[in-house]
Amino acid sequence: MSAYEIRVFCPATIANVSCGFDVLGLALDAVGDEMVVRKTVEKGIKITKLEGQNLPLETLQNVAGVAGLAFLAACDYEGGFEIEIYKKIKAGSGIGSSAASSTGAVWAMNELIGKPFSPLELVKFAMEGERLASGVPHADNVAPALFGGFTLVRSYIPLDVVKINTPSELYATVIHPQIEVKTSDSRRILKTTISLEDGIKQWGNVGGLIAGLFTEDYDLISRSLEDHIVEPIRSILIPGFDSVKQKALDNGALGSGISGSGPSIFALSKGEETAKNVAKAMTEVYDKIGIDYDIHVSKINSEGIKII
Numbered sequence: 085m086s087a088y089e090i091r092v093f094c095p096a097t098i099a100n101v102s103c104g105f106d107v108l109g110l111a112l113d114a115v116g117d118e119m120v121v122r123k124t125v126e127k128g129i130k131i132t133k134l135e136g137q138n139l140p141l142e143t144l145q146n147v148a149g150v151a152g153l154a155f156l157a158a159c160d161y162e163g164g165f166e167i168e169i170y171k172k173i174k175a176g177s178g179i180g181s182s183a184a185s186s187t188g189a190v191w192a193m194n195e196l197i198g199k200p201f202s203p204l205e206l207v208k209f210a211m212e213g214e215r216l217a218s219g220v221p222h223a224d225n226v227a228p229a230l231f232g233g234f235t236l237v238r239s240y241i242p243l244d245v246v247k248i249n250t251p252s253e254l255y256a257t258v259i260h261p262q263i264e265v266k267t268s269d270s271r272r273i274l275k276t277t278i279s280l281e282d283g284i285k286q287w288g289n290v291g292g293l294i295a296g297l298f299t300e301d302y303d304l305i306s307r308s309l310e311d312h313i314v315e316p317i318r319s320i321l322i323p324g325f326d327s328v329k330q331k332a333l334d335n336g337a338l339g340s341g342i343s344g345s346g347p348s349i350f351a352l353s354k355g356e357e358t359a360k361n362v363a364k365a366m367t368e369v370y371d372k373i374g375i376d377y378d379i380h381v382s383k384i385n386s387e388g389i390k391i392i
Contacts, residue, residue, distance in 0.1 A: 089122040090195055093392045094188030095385045096173045097180035098256060098350045099224035102311040102341035103289035107237040109180075109224040112256060114382035117184040118392065119148070120168040121192035128164040129153055129189075136171030137181075147182045147213030148189035154209040155190045161197050165189075174378070176264045178348035183225030186213025191230060191389045203230045204245055218345075220271065225344065232388030234297055250384045251300040255359035257337070259328065259366040260348040262376040271345065273321075278313055285312045302338060302354045309339025309352065322347045324369050331365040356381070 095116040101108040117136075124130070129152040131141045143149030148167055156164070167189055173181040190209045194201050201209075210226035227235040227245045234248035278286075289308045296304035319325040319342060328349050332340040336358040337351035349366070353359040359381045370377045 087196070089120060090192045091118065091120045091392050092188050092192050092195075093118055093390050094184035094191075095180075095229055095388060096258075096380075097183055097225040097228045097344075098258065099180065099222075099344040100311070100314065100342070101234070101293065101350075101352075102309045102315070102339060103286055103293055104224070104236070105311075105314050106222050106224050108234070108290070108293070109228040109237075110234045110250075110256070111228040111232055111385040111388055112179070112258070112380065112382040113385040115172060115179070115258075115380050117172050117181075117188060118170040119185070119188040119192060120170075121189060121196065122166050123196050124164045124166050126164050127156075127162070129156065129167065130164070131167045131169065133168040134171070135169070137175050139169075139171070139175060145216075146185070147216050148185040150216045151186040151210050151213035152189045152193060154212040155193050155201075155206075158205075158209070159197070159200055165193055165196075174260065177260045177378075178342070178344040178346045179258060179260065179380075180225035180229065180344065182213055182217035183210065183229050186210040186217075187226050187229040187389060189213075195391070204243060206230050207245060208243060218271065228388065230388055233384060233386040236294065248294055249298045249300070250386050251297060251302065251305075251354075253302075253354050254305075254384055255353050255356050256380075256382050256384065257332070257351045257353065257359045257362045257366065258343055258348050258380045258382070259363070259370070260378040260380075261323065261370055262378075263323065263347050273317055274314060275317070282312045285310075305352070306338035309341065311341055315342055318342050318346055322349065323375060324373050325349060327369045328366050331369055332362045335361045335365040337362045356383075 292308035
């Protein structure tokens with residue numbers, strides 16, 4: 085690739101990670117989009133190719149275009165960019181399809197003009213793509229895609245992102261049943277208030293999960309992967325959820341829950357062998373119900389977006 089063009093891998097992500105709604109996320113290694121971004125003399129953003137999914141090429145209707153425009157508005161670069169998107173992450177899958185396009189665009193643009201922006205600043209631009217996709221500029225997918233590994237969005241105002249340690253033996257299994265759950269719809273059904281009792285349980289689990297990740301205490305990670313607030317409501321939209329989750333736990337998973345807004349279901353395991361056993365158990369549920377699915381077993385991607 086020349087200095088005028090760059091090809092990048094943009095990882096899929098798991099947001100929320102059970103207890104951390106809108107604040108926790110992690111990047112995956114085994115699945116992601118590819119993008120080619122090149123500098124142009126002409127100002128603005130043009131999406132010249134989009135393969136793999138039926139998504140709009142129009143700049144203002146595409147998350148990569150919107151994130152790219154936010155990037156351009158903040159810098160003094162005189163030219164523009166062309167973007168080619170090769171979607172390997174299905175839209176509406178719950179593993180950060182819109183985040184991959186948004187982050188890939190701004191990360192590549194930043195590389196091409198000499199890295200004027202920090203990863204935290206890139207998160208802000210990418211969040212504009214998420215605003216287009218879901219109506220809410222959340223950062224729990226775009227942050228891990230840009231920082232790699234696990235991330236905590238400690239605060240939105242001001243934006244503050246913390247990268248969390250990733251234990252070396254941690255693997256993710258993700259099953260994507262072929263049904264559509266729109267992020268905007270799954271947000272609409274959520275309650276806007278919670279009880280103090282539920283809040284206390286959730287705060288304890290978020291703290292426990294982060295402590296477990298830093299100390300590589302897999303038992304503590306396991307005990308902390310519980311969601312008392314969002315999962316009981318959103319799981320209603322996902323056929324077979326309770327069975328898939330129970331099968332994952334029965335086959336050695338540390339914990340299991342909804343990936344992002346669904347319909348994908350994730351499990352975290354210690355070791356690749358356990359993660360593969362969990363994958364087999366999860367698929368059995370949907371084989372029996374008769375729902376098609378995609379299945380991924382992945383190490384946690386500690387690097388985030390990378391040049392390929």
